[in-house]
Amino acid sequence: MRKQIILIFLFFLTPIFVSAAEIEIKPKNPIQGEPVLITVSGINNLSEIKSAYFGKQQLNFFLYKGKISALGAIDLAEKAGTSTVTINLKSGNKLSKDVFKNARPKVEAKIDIPEKLGGNTKAAVQKLVTNLIDEQAVVKKITEVVKPKPFWKESFRFPLSNPVITDTYGYSRNTVGYLISHKGTDFRAKVGTPIFSINRGIVRDNKTYPTFGRVVIVDHGLGLYSMYLHLSKVKVNIGELVLPGQVVGFSGDSGYVTGAHLHLTIRINGISIDPEKFFELFDVKI
Ligand SMILES: [Zn+2]
Structure with missing residues (x-):
């Protein structure tokens, strides 16, 4: 009698943990x-x-x-x-x-020091550079604080109606021989134009600086900050919660400017980045 052979196939399914992340x-x-x-x-x-x-x-x-x-x-x-x-x-x-x-192409342009800050003299540029270093140190301290949750809501908006960009981020301004990087985006804004918060956040600064002029700094949480420079008037207090599009102040020509405009700085993890690119990331278009 032929012995029946029962073949048992055992399928061992070896789990392979390939992360799909x-x-x-x-x-x-x-x-x-x-x-x-x-x-x-x-x-x-x-x-x-x-x-x-x-x-x-x-x-x-x-x-x-x-x-x-x-x-x-x-x-x-x-x-x-x-x-x-x-x-x-x-x-x-x-x-x-x-x-x-990637490396950013180097672009340089000459810029004047306005008469109210001493004009194009060595003394004026030295004062300007010293002030800038001091102001940047203050702002760095304020904007290095990382709140653990975002205060912002899903979408961002430009800081003014009908935004027209008059000067871009990232080039070097040759100021009486000193190269000063332009770390923000300039928008056309005559004195008194309402300036809106780009999103929800908490006001961390509203002081006046020699070169930045009258400033509002909004903390959007998670290390993201927006800064509105050269204002003529400020409408918000330190510690105040502002909503997306809320008027934080009015544009002006305070500080180091050759004419009235809004300078917007956006900082992430303490670093000033190109605001135009920031808006692009969130699909905010002019
Ligand atoms: Zn600017």
Whole structure:
């Protein structure tokens, strides 16, 4: 009698843990002075992230259009080259992506010192540079504080109606021999134009500085700040919660200006980035 052989096939399903999580960067080829929007797909919850970095910059996540997102910044003076986005998950998995930071083309233009600040003299430029260093140190201290949650709501807006850009971010202003980087976007605004907060946030400063003029600084949380310079009048107090589009003040020609306009600075993780690119990341168009 033939012995029946029963073949038992055992299928061992070896679990392969291939993480589906993926990091995406916008814009794909950022240059010096630009913000980057980092999104993570394939994980379900912000709480799955233990820590995250863009180079040495700590990343803070929020939900944008349902995606887990973070803002990173490339300093204008940062060396071109590769920085790595590293995300450590609580599961022990680690995600990473290299980002190449491209060099920004160097552009230089001459600019005058207005008569009210001493005109085009060596003494006036030295005073201007000294003041700028002091003012930048004060602003750095205010805008380095990272609140753990965003105060902002989903979409951003321009700081004034009918925005017309008169000067761009990132070029060097040759001021009586000194090169001063323009770290913001200038908008056409005659004296008295209402200036709106680009989003919800808390007012952290409303003082007057020699070069920045009358200023409002709004903290949008998670290390994101907006600054409105050269105002003629301020309508908000320090500590006040402002809503998206709320009037924070009126434009003017206070501080170092050759004419009335609004200068908008946007800072991420203590770094001034190109505001035009910031609006692009959030699909805000003129
Ligand atoms: Zn400006």
